[in-house]
Amino acid sequence: MxxxxxxxxxxxxxxxxxxxxxxxxxxxxxxxxxxxxxxxxxxxxxxxxxxxxxxxxxxxxxxxxxxGLLANRLSWPTNYCLQxxxxxxxxxxxxxxxxxxxxxxxxxxxxxxxxxxxxxxxxxxxxxxxxxxxxxxLGAFEYDNPQYWIDHSATPLQEMPLPADSPLRTRILQFHAxxxxxxxxxxxxxxxxxxxxxxxxxxxxxxxxxxxxxxxxxxxxxxxxxxxxxxxxxxxxxxxxxxxxxxxxxxxxxxxxxxxxxxxxxxxxxxHPYLNSASFTLNRGNIPDGVYNFYFGNAIVDPDQRDLSLQSLPSPGSSGATFIAGLVPKLGFLRDKGISSFRVLLGGVGNRPGTIQTNIEPLPTSTGTISLSDRTDPVFGQKEVEVDWQLTPNARKTGQAMFDATQQALEGLGYGSNFIIPQLDDRVWDxxxxxxxxxxxxxxxxxxxxxxxxxxxxxxxxxxxxxxxxxxxxxxxxxxxxxxxxxxxxxxxxxxxxx
Ligand SMILES: Cc1cc2nc3c(=O)[nH]c(=O)nc-3n(C[C@H](O)[C@H](O)[C@H](O)COP(=O)(O)OP(=O)(O)OC[C@H]3O[C@@H](n4cnc5c(N)ncnc54)[C@H](O)[C@@H]3O)c2cc1C
Missing domain, CATH: 3.50.50.60 (FAD/NAD(P)-binding domain)
Structure with a gap:
């Protein structure tokens, strides 16, 4: 009731x-x-x-x-506690x-x-x-098997032909808001x-x-x-x-x-530190349509896999389960570099293929905290929170390794050139x-x-x-x-x- x-x-x-x-x-x-x-x-x-x-x-x-990094932000979210x-x-x-x-x-x-x-x-x-x-x-529980989606899609999809020694592999992200x-x-x-x-x-x-x-x-x-x-x-x-x-x-x-x-x-x-402002020139002519559909667009999937077709990245609140192929690191690469994990989406920020949507795994820090502030709420008079977001030096190191690996992969396949990667100081992450x-x-x-x-x-x-x-x-x-x-x-x- x-x-x-x-x-x-x-x-x-x-x-x-x-x-x-x-x-x-x-x-x-x-x-x-x-x-x-x-x-x-x-x-x-x-x-x-x-x-x-x-x-x-x-x-x-x-x-x-x-x-911390949430104070005095000029871009959204300007008020983390509320937004x-x-x-x-x-x-x-x-x-x-x-x-x-x-x-x-x-x-x-x-x-x-x-x-x-x-x-x-x-x-x-x-x-x-x-x-x-x-x-x-969501759709099928198939996150590490790109072939499943290739086999079940009405739209041609193809796995990115990364070389065997690439530090990256394909993983599926699903959406249903x-x-x-x-x-x-x-x-x-x-x-x-x-x-x-x-x-x-x-x-x-x-x-x-x-x-x-x-x-x-x-x-x-x-x-x-x-x-x-x-x-x-x-x-x-x-x-x-x-x-x-x-x-x-x-x-x-x-x-x-x-x-x-x-x-x-x-x-x-x-x-999660997000960074959406890296970009490159997309060499569309070099990208097979199936790869483009899979990594640079994204597909609607009915939860029962009856009806598969393509649409652009869904906005919050959109209906229907959808999916896209993303790039994530192989474990050996993380161990070799001593970094945390990350993921890269090439579907384009705001449907602009050639922009790169990334986030990295944050590490727990002793300085990042939620505590009680001196302010009280307007109804019950109870103490409001203070949220303090801090990153460790790992964020810069992981971010750099992520962009290096992405650039190398896309240049190696001839899919992209002219990469622009922002300076990775802590304030650049959302x-x-x-x-x-x-x-x-x-x-x-x-x-x-x-x-x-x-x-x-x-x-x-x-x-x-x-x-x-x-x-x-x-x-x-x-x-x-x-x-x-x-x-x-x-x-x-x-x-x-x-x-
Ligand atoms: C813009 C935005 C986009 C996001 N997109 C994604 C996404 O794509 N994928 C993803 O995995 N996550 C996403 N998230 C995060 C996701 O929304 C949260 O992980 C999820 O909602 C957490 O669920 P929850 O039930 O723990 O908390 P909440 O959804 O925050 O629910 C908390 C509940 O507690 C109630 N409550 C609080 N205080 C009291 C009280 N004192 N008495 C009674 N009730 C109280 C609230 O009213 C609310 O109903 C997004 C968040 C935002 C803000």
Whole structure:
């Protein structure tokens, strides 16, 4: 059901098995497996969403201080805290691009960039496959097999004939910019097991000490009336999950003094450095049509592969799953150079073939942080965040190696000449709007904030579903991984861990 919190009595308490803060991709992916359950009695789930109605946001509550490389930006995003996320039903999926590809096994192994993730890749792979169509509505799970797309495309496609010793290889990127509340809100509305509360601003937790750890008794949610705090309601549950996006989740833990026994909370802030301003002269006459279609255009693919045709790069919000071939590094190249990973798209920035769309894997740094600022929000008077983005010298080194390898490959094939690569100082990169890393997952409490099951180490029943748990970032857009991890968490909670 969908329920406006204001329809409850002030002070009333509601009881559930699982209570989720947020309604973005992470929250929906976590809730979907509970819509139909065969176990008796079934688990009941509440999603608590801040915005009062579809299409309304409470965005001013997301304001904050932009520090480090985010301060005084002249180009978009000029205000990272506001522009990297949306505080509304469906969360930031209301204006994301739907770019999706899974992390690779080397990303989780910490090879060549530590730390490794404390979960086996094979396990995550299973959840990627589970998320691929039912949650993300993408095409076939074929990211490392260009031949699959060549064989199934109505439009001629051909793999780029890179020499065997090239440091680059082809990987497939898929796009489908679904709005999660649009796709799955109806299922929740008609469900007797999952309830979505609106105008439910989670402002705190009620906890009790329980042995060495604390235990959450209730999540506290408040309405907003005339820009002032309205009534207060309480949600009890066996398990509580913070799925409010990386920045808001980290802020919430900091505000509540939870999760920081190791000192890692708010540390290791990462976002993907993007650079779209490199360009070259495209020697179109030398590029076979199939290669041009595959790497420089991109193809529509029906999720059931019935209808394949070409279109230009999709804009945010466009419908239908699409794909493009990108270039990524071979692992040996990364090891030899001692750099992190990257990806290169030649589809053209704003449909201008000859421009290069890149991003590189950021490294966790001790200086990149999310912390509480001195400013308070305009409704609840709670401390706003300060987000400080920093890059390590690795960014310059990785960027240089990426552009050298790309230039060499395209010149070698006669596809491009006259390369113009900007000076790679830290200010040249734009943040990808993918906040990650600040509630790091680790095998041991001393190394992170959440355990491999995404339970906050200091708490017996508080969990995090967010990119904030990523120990490393890869070059991949994060939402597919967020949703795969949320499905994994759903399975774990279904098995009934101790609370
Ligand atoms: C312009 C843009 C383009 C992007 N494109 C891509 C892309 O192509 N591919 C990709 O993988 N990623 C992309 N991203 C990132 C992607 O949007 C996020 O990874 C994804 O939305 C994260 O999902 P989430 O559920 O963790 O958080 P969010 O989607 O941010 O959802 C958080 C939810 O928590 C709610 N909330 C917050 N605080 C409270 C509170 N106190 N009480 C109650 N509810 C609260 C919010 O209202 C919201 O519903 C893009 C981001 C932006 C900004």
């Amino acid at each position: 969908e329920i406006n919190l204001s329809t409850l009595k002030d002070g009333e308490t509601r009881h559930y098995d699982i209570c989720i803060m947020g309604s973005g991709p992470a929250a929906f992916a976590l809730a979907l497996p509970f819509l139909q359950q065969s176990t008796k009695p079934p688990l009941r789930v509440a999603m608590l969403e801040s915005s009062p109605a579809v299409g309304f946001d409470v965005q001013s509550l997301y304001d904050g201080v932009n520090a 990297s996320r949306l505080r509304t039903y469906g969360g930031t999926s209301n204006h994301w691009g739907g770019w999706s590809w899974p992390l690779e096994s080397s990303d989780l192994a910490g090879d060549p960039v530590p730390p490794p993730w404390p979960i086996p890749y094979e396990e995550l792979l299973g959840y990627y496959k589970e998320a691929q169509k039912p949650v993300m509505q 679904i709005k999660f509340q649009q796709e799955y809100g109806g299922l929740v509305r008609n469900s007797s097991l999952v309830d979505a509360y609106r105008d439910a601003n989670v402002t705190g937790l009620e906890t009790e000490v329980f042995g060495a750890a604390s235990r959450v008794k209730a999540m506290v949610a408040r309405t907003i009336v005339n820009r002032r705090p309205g009534q207060t309601n309480y949600f009890t549950a066996k398990y509580f999950v913070l799925a409010a996006g990386a920045v808001a989740t980290t802020r919430f833990l900091l505000q509540n003094g939870l999760g920081n026994s190791s000192g890692h909370l708010g540390q290791h802030f990462m976002d 943040p990808g709007l993918h906040p990650m890393g600040t509630t790091r997952m680790a095998a041991q409490q001393k190394d992170g904030v959440v355990d491999p099951n995404m339970r906050v180490f200091d708490s017996s029943n508080l969990y995090v579903a967010s990119s904030s748990t990523f120990p490393t970032a890869g070059y991949q857009n994060p939402t597919f991984t967020i949703c795969a991890l949320a499905l994994r968490l759903a399975d774990f909670l279904k098995s009934g861990p101790p609370s």
